[in-house]
Structure formats: C-alpha cells, structure tokens
Amino acid sequence: MTTPEGAMYVAWEDLTVVIPNFGEGATKRLLNGVNGCGEPNRILAIMGPSGSGKSTLLDALAGRLAGNVVMSGKVLVNGKKRRLDFGAAAYVTQEDVLLGTLTVRESISYSAHLRLPSKLTREEISDIVEATITDMGLEECSDRTIGNWHLRGISGGEKKRLSIALEVLTKPSLLFLDEPTSGLDSASAFFVVQILRNIASSGKTVVSSIHQPSGEVFALFDDLLLLSGGETVYFGEAESATKFFGEAGFPCPSRRNPSDHFLRCVNSDFDNVTAALVESRRINDSSFSLHQLHETTNTLDPLDDIPTAEIRTTLVRKFKCSLYAAASRARIQEIASIVGIVTERKKGSQTNWWKQLRILTQRSFINMSRDLGYYWMRIAVYIVLSICVGSIFFNVGRNHTNVMSTAACGGFMAGFMTFMSIGGFQSFIEEMKVFSRERLNGHYGVAVYTVSNLLSSLPFIILMCLSTSSITIYMVRFQSGGSHFFYNCLDLICAITTVESCMMMIASVVPNFLMGVMLGAGYIGIMVLSAGFFRFFPDLPMVFWRYPVSYINYGAWALQGAYKNEMIGVEYDSPLPLVPKMKGELILQTVLGINPESSKWLDLAVVMMILIGYRIAFFAILKFREKVFPVIHMLYTKRTLSHIQKRPSFRRMTPFPSRRYPVHHALSSQEGLNSPLH
Ligand SMILES: Nc1ncnc2c1ncn2[C@@H]1O[C@H](COP(=O)(O)OP(=O)(O)OP(=O)(O)O)[C@@H](O)[C@H]1O
Numbered sequence: 001m002t003t004p005e006g007a008m009y010v011a012w013e014d015l016t017v018v019i020p021n022f023g024e025g026a027t028k029r030l031l032n033g034v035n036g037c038g039e040p041n042r043i044l045a046i047m048g049p050s051g052s053g054k055s056t057l058l059d060a061l062a063g064r065l066a067g068n069v070v071m072s073g074k075v076l077v078n079g080k081k082r083r084l085d086f087g088a089a090a091y092v093t094q095e096d097v098l099l100g101t102l103t104v105r106e107s108i109s110y111s112a113h114l115r116l117p118s119k120l121t122r123e124e125i126s127d128i129v130e131a132t133i134t135d136m137g138l139e140e141c142s143d144r145t146i147g148n149w150h151l152r153g154i155s156g157g158e159k160k161r162l163s164i165a166l167e168v169l170t171k172p173s174l175l176f177l178d179e180p181t182s183g184l185d186s187a188s189a190f191f192v193v194q195i196l197r198n199i200a201s202s203g204k205t206v207v208s209s210i211h212q213p214s215g216e217v218f219a220l221f222d223d224l225l226l227l228s229g230g231e232t233v234y235f236g237e238a239e240s241a242t243k244f245f246g247e248a249g250f251p252c253p254s255r256r257n258p259s260d261h262f263l264r265c266v267n268s269d270f271d272n273v274t275a276a277l278v279e280s281r282r283i284n285d286s287s288f289s290l291h292q293l294h295e296t297t298n299t300l301d302p303l304d305d306i307p308t309a310e311i312r313t314t315l316v317r318k319f320k321c322s323l324y325a326a327a328s329r330a331r332i333q334e335i336a337s338i339v340g341i342v343t344e345r346k347k348g349s350q351t352n353w354w355k356q357l358r359i360l361t362q363r364s365f366i367n368m369s370r371d372l373g374y375y376w377m378r379i380a381v382y383i384v385l386s387i388c389v390g391s392i393f394f395n396v397g398r399n400h401t402n403v404m405s406t407a408a409c410g411g412f413m414a415g416f417m418t419f420m421s422i423g424g425f426q427s428f429i430e431e432m433k434v435f436s437r438e439r440l441n442g443h444y445g446v447a448v449y450t451v452s453n454l455l456s457s458l459p460f461i462i463l464m465c466l467s468t469s470s471i472t473i474y475m476v477r478f479q480s481g482g483s484h485f486f487y488n489c490l491d492l493i494c495a496i497t498t499v500e501s502c503m504m505m506i507a508s509v510v511p512n513f514l515m516g517v518m519l520g521a522g523y524i525g526i527m528v529l530s531a532g533f534f535r536f537f538p539d540l541p542m543v544f545w546r547y548p549v550s551y552i553n554y555g556a557w558a559l560q561g562a563y564k565n566e567m568i569g570v571e572y573d574s575p576l577p578l579v580p581k582m583k584g585e586l587i588l589q590t591v592l593g594i595n596p597e598s599s600k601w602l603d604l605a606v607v608m609m610i611l612i613g614y615r616i617a618f619f620a621i622l623k624f625r626e627k628v629f630p631v632i633h634m635l636y637t638k639r640t641l642s643h644i645q646k647r648p649s650f651r652r653m654t655p656f657p658s659r660r661y662p663v664h665h666a667l668s669s670q671e672g673l674n675s676p677l678h
Pocket residue numbers: 019030048049050051052053054055056057066067068069211656
C-alpha cells in the first residue's frame with residue numbers, strides 16, 4: 001500500500017514506557033504494550049482517567065518523553081521509524097505558552113512570517129493569517145491582547161484556539177493535541193473539536209487526548225483509544241466502543257453519555273466517591289449501606305457493586321481477545337507496512353535565516369517594550385538608584401581622602417547595577433518557555449533565537465545605561481568629557497549585557513523562578529565579591545580567587561576599566577599643605593593594585609569577549625539539549641532496558657497504580673462487593 005502525497009500515517013506497536021527502578025522495588029509502567037494508529041482524514045481520541053498515560057503516549061509518539069523514563073516498542077510514520085520532534089509533526093501542548101503582550105492577530109502574523117515560505121508576498125501571508133483567524137473563530141478577539149501578569153487578556157477557550165491556530169498555520173500533515181478542551185465549557189469544547197474535525201477532513205491526521213467529552217463532542221471523533229493505568233481498554237472505531245462495552249457485560253445505560261460511561265468503568269476514583277459518600281452518612285447512622293445510598297439519591301448504578309479494578313481487568317482481558325482488537329491489529333499492521341511516496345515535509349520553518357532574525361528581533365522587541373516587568377520597571381529603579389548614588393557621592397571631589405569614595409562609587413555601579421538584571425528573570429523564563437514550545441515545533445533555529453534575543457534587548461540596555469551614567473557622572477562629577485562618558489556607558493552596557501546573557505543561560509537550565517533567582521544571585525554575588533573592590537586585586541587569595549576567578553570575572557575587567565577611565569590623567573589634591581599632589585596612575589597602582597599601563601580599552605575588549613563567550617555558551621546549552629541529550633537518553637534507554645529485562649521482577653512490573661483506597665476495602669469487605677464476573 002502506498003500513501004497519498006503529503007499524508008502521514010502513524011502506527012505504534014507494543015509501546016511501553018517505564019520509570020526504571022534500579023533498586024529492589026518493581027519498575028513502574030506508565031504505558032504497557034499499547035498499540036494503535038492514526039490516519040489521514042480521521043481524528044483519534046485518546047481517552048482515560050487522569051494519570052492513565054494519555055500525555056505520556058502523546059509525548060512518546062512525538063519524541064518528547066522526559067529524561068527519566070525509557071521507552072520500548074515501535075513508532076512508525078508511513079512505515080518508517082522517524083523522529084517527530086522539531087517540526088516533523090505539530091504538537092499543541094496542554095499549557096498555552098504564548099507571548100501575553102501581543103494581540104491575537106500579531107501572534108499569528110509573526111508566526112506566519114517566521115515559518116511560511118519566504119517567496120510568499122506580504123499580501124499572501126496576510127490572507128493566510130486572516131483565513132486562519134476566521135477558521136478558528138478568533139475574529140472577535142483578533143485585536144485583543146493575549147494577557148499576562150499585568151494585562152487582562154482573552155479567555156481560556158480563545159487562548160486554546162490561538163494555540164491551535166499557531167500550529168495549523170503551516171498545514172502540518174500530523175497534529176498532536178494534549179487535552180485541547182481542558183477548562184473549556186461544553187460549547188467552547190465543541191467548537192474546538194469541530195475545528196479539529198475540519199482540519200482532519202482536509203487530509204490531515206489528528207491525534208488528540210481528551211478528558212471527558214460531552215456526547216456531541218464524542219460524536220465528532222472517528223477512532224477511540226481508551227487507556228486506564230497505561231493499558232489499552234479499547235482501541236477501534238469510536239462508535240463501536242459502546243457495542244464492545246455492552247458485549248463485555250457493561251452496557252451503557254440509555255440515559256448516560258457513552259464517554260462518561262467508559263470513564264466510569266475504568267476510573268477507580270469513582271469507588272472512592274461512593275465509599276466517601278457512604279462513610280459520610282455513616283457518621284450519623286452506623287448501619288447506613290450502599291443500597292440505602294442508591295435509594296436516597298435515586299442513582300442506582302449496577303457498576304457501584306463491582307470494584308473498578310475488576311471492571312477494568314475484565315475489559316482489558318475481553319478486549320484482547322475480541323474481534324475489535326483483531327480488526328485493529330490488522331489495520332495497524334497494514335498502516336505499519338505502508339511505504340509512501342510521501343513528499344517529506346521539510347522539518348521546521350521554510351523562511352530564510354535573515355528574515356527569521358528580523359521577525360524574531362522585532363517580535364521580541366515589541367514584547368519587551370510592552371511588558372512592564374521586562375525593562376521599564378528596571379529602568380525606573382535604575383534612575384532612582386542613580387539619583388541616590390549621585391546624592392550620596394555628590395561632587396565627591398579629587399582629594400587623597402576621597403579616593404576610597406570614588407572607588408566605592410565605581411564598585412557599587414559595577415556590582416549592584418549589574419545585580420539588578422535579576423529583576424527581569426521572570427520575563428526571561430516566560431520567553432524561554434515560548435522558545436522551547438516554538439523550537440520543539442520547528443518554528444526557528446537556536447542560532448537565530450540567540451542573536452535576536454541579544455539584538456532586541458540592546459536598545460533597552462543602552463537606554464538604561466545612558467540614563468544611569470548621565471545622572472551619576474553629572475552628580476558625582478566624574479570625568480565628563482565625550483570619550484569618558486562614552487567609555488562609561490559602553491562599559492556598563494557590556495557588563496549588564498553579560499549578566500543578562502548569564503541569566504538567559506540560567507533560565508534555559510533552571511526554568512524555575514525561585515531556583516533561577518537563587519542561582520543567579522549566587523553567581524553575581526561571587527562575581528561582585530571578586531571584582532576588585534571589596535578585596536583589592538593584590539590582596540585576593542592566590543590560586544582560586546586571583547587565578548582564575550578574577551580573570552574570568554566580567555565585573556573585574558569592567559571595574560578596572562571604569563577606574564582607569566576615571567583616574568588616569570587626574571591629579572588628587574592632598575588635604576595637608578606640604579604633601580604634594582598625587583597622580584591617579586599612582587593611586588591605581590599602589591592603592592587599587594591595577595596596572596595603569598594596560599589600556600582601559602583592553603579591559604572593555606575582555607568584557608566583550610566574556611559576553612560573546614556567554615552567548616556561545618547559551619547557544620551551546622540549547623544545542624546540547626537538542627542534539628546530545630537525545631543520544632545520551634537513547635544510550636540510557638538501551639542500557640536500562642537490558643538491565644531491567646534481566647531482572648526477575650521485570651515480569652511483575654507494576655502497572656501504574658490503579659488506586660484502591662482503604663475506605664473502599666472496608667466497604668467491599670462489609671458489603672460483599674465481589675464481582676459476578678470472577
Ligand atoms: N517523567 C515522569 N516521571 C515520573 N512520573 C511520570 C512521568 N511522566 C508521567 N508520569 C506519571 O505517569 C502517570 C501518567 O501521566 P500522564 O501525564 O501521561 O497522565 P494523563 O492521562 O495525561 O493525565 P492528565 O489527564 O491528568 O493530564 C501520572 O501518574 C504521572 O505522574
């Protein structure tokens with residue numbers, strides 16, 4: 001069998017995902033030998049109770065599993081093993097990760113310009129953007145801001161439709177969605193799934209997990225994969241599922257929505273609900289029974305008499321030997337053996353690098369300019385602080401006794417002012433999240449992001465440094481000639497940009513606000529401590545603090561440059577009449593331990609080199625996560641699988657816990673709730 005052009009058939013066989021346990025305990029299975037397939041023109045719904053493994057399955061298919069789990073089994077795309085990350089398939093995650101300062105139209109438009117082929121004209125791209133807005137029903141909110149911590153934005157349903165819109169812009173052949181209807185009312189949920197239906201009808205393969213769809217929503221799905229505790233309870237046509245449940249001995253009551261019934265049969269939490277209800281009545285009446293509960297609430301449900309674990313086990317067993325399973329196996333086999341004349345979709349964006357750089361820089365600049373917390377608040381604090389510095393060191397003067405004041409002022413500027421970069425950490429994290437989502441979906445590359453992030457932040461850093469330097473230089477009366485002012489600004493710009501790059505690196509490794517701030521503060525603290533003010537260079541303890549720390553410390557070079565800029569060529573008066581004036585060069589050498597012979601421009605060049613080094617390291621970290629981490633994970637998977645397969649406990653690996661609560665045990669023993677099926 002061959003595939004139509006551009007179509008994507010995906011099949012998975014015996015997919016098992018485990019959290020290895022190298023100790024004595026049994027290894028936990030998140031997915032246990034799951035089979036299934038997705039086809040063009042059809043929507044496959046992955047249903048199951050919370051924690052049943054829906055997201056794990058989607059992540060396994062899309063090649064996005066976490067590093068601590070290992071996967072075995074096959075995922076075939078058009079009959080071939082292929083990685084589906086970085087743009088080969090589109091993935092709409094459960095969480096809506098969007099730039100909150102942009103409007104809906106701007107978000108779609110930037111995304112379109114970033115990814116649609118460069119040969120398309122502006123008008124053509126604009127037409128595609130408008131068509132997408134209409135298709136997704138986003139016309140009403142198209143000019144509204146998405147919303148962030150200080151801006152009230154669009155609703156949850158609109159955000160979800162926007163997230164889908166951003167992924168379907170390039171018309172991907174295979175679309176994964178993780179619970180696209182979570183948190184939406186039934187009308188919005190219906191609308192979202194109707195959109196998926198339309199996407200599937202245009203020849204696309206749609207695989208979506210879903211929590212508890214209404215009857216109308218469930219009717220829109222073609223196929224159903226029902227999971228419980230990581231095991232397949234049913235896989236096949238959605239409309240045949242009711243029949244299977246009836247044949248297995250658990251028919252859907254006439255007035256119950258089929259999807260509610262399926263989940264009722266496999267979700268052990270319902271046992272707990274019933275048990276808790278009975279227990280709460282027993283507080284007043286110790287002889288209160290389950291049957292009385294049914295009578296009083298008029299909710300007679302035959303399933304209440306059978307523990308869910310038993311219903312689930314029966315369903316899994318009966319499905320395995322059912323005709324539905326045989327038909328599905330045959331279909332999966334057929335799809336797995338498909339070899340296509342598929343025009344392989346180019347992974348990721350189809351726009352050239354320079355256009356991507358321009359669009360990304362522009363988008364990032366607009367985001368920074370609209371997000372109060374990114375730079376504006378910091379600029380305001382910098383201005384207030386500069387006025388404080390200016391008034392405390394006001395007209396510090398050029399006197400022997402004031403040398404330490406000048407040094408302290410420089411130390412504060414190079415230390416605390418750069419320390420303030422930590423204030424933007426929350427915004428760095430938000431931006432990193434957007435980058436991760438877009439990168440995993442192949443919107444653009446790592447290099448273009450690294451450069452654009454630097455370029456877009458520069459205007460704000462320049463503004464920050466210009467205002468800070470002008471206020472302090474004017475008030476403290478530092479050397480104010482053109483070249484001195486220029487050097488001061490440039491020195492501060494380079495130091496702050498270096499710290500920002502370091503913060504971006506930390507945000508990419510530790511995307512957690514508190515942990516990141518702690519790490520960042522610790523790092524800058526060490527840099528400030530060894531920068532040459534709190535302990536002058538000659539006094540820094542040898543080996544570690546002098547070499548290498550003070551040499552790789554951007555703050556040390558920036559401070560040396562600033563001192564040279566201020567002191568070289570200046571003569572300091574003595575407070576005593578007979579003591580001669582002292583040259584700035586001499587003070588640099590004797591008091592601060594800085595060699596006045598080496599140029600201040602050399603110091604600035606070193607700060608710039610450290611800045612470039614940090615940016616390269618940031619790029620390398622992002623690349624490492626993409627390229628090296630999967631290889632390490634593959635080796636880890638191989639080693640782990642061979643290790644745990646040798647263990648006798650492998651055969652008795654626990655499926656992911658099917659929850660039985662103590663309260664339920666108590667009830668079942670009292671009321672004799674034994675399944676008639678066993
Ligand atoms: N990387 C991981 N490490 C440890 N446990 C994990 C990991 N990934 C998933 N799990 C566990 O596996 C189980 C299945 O998780 P999964 O997110 O796939 O469930 P789900 O069906 O999508 O749930 P929900 O509907 O609540 O999103 C959960 O109990 C979860 O805690």
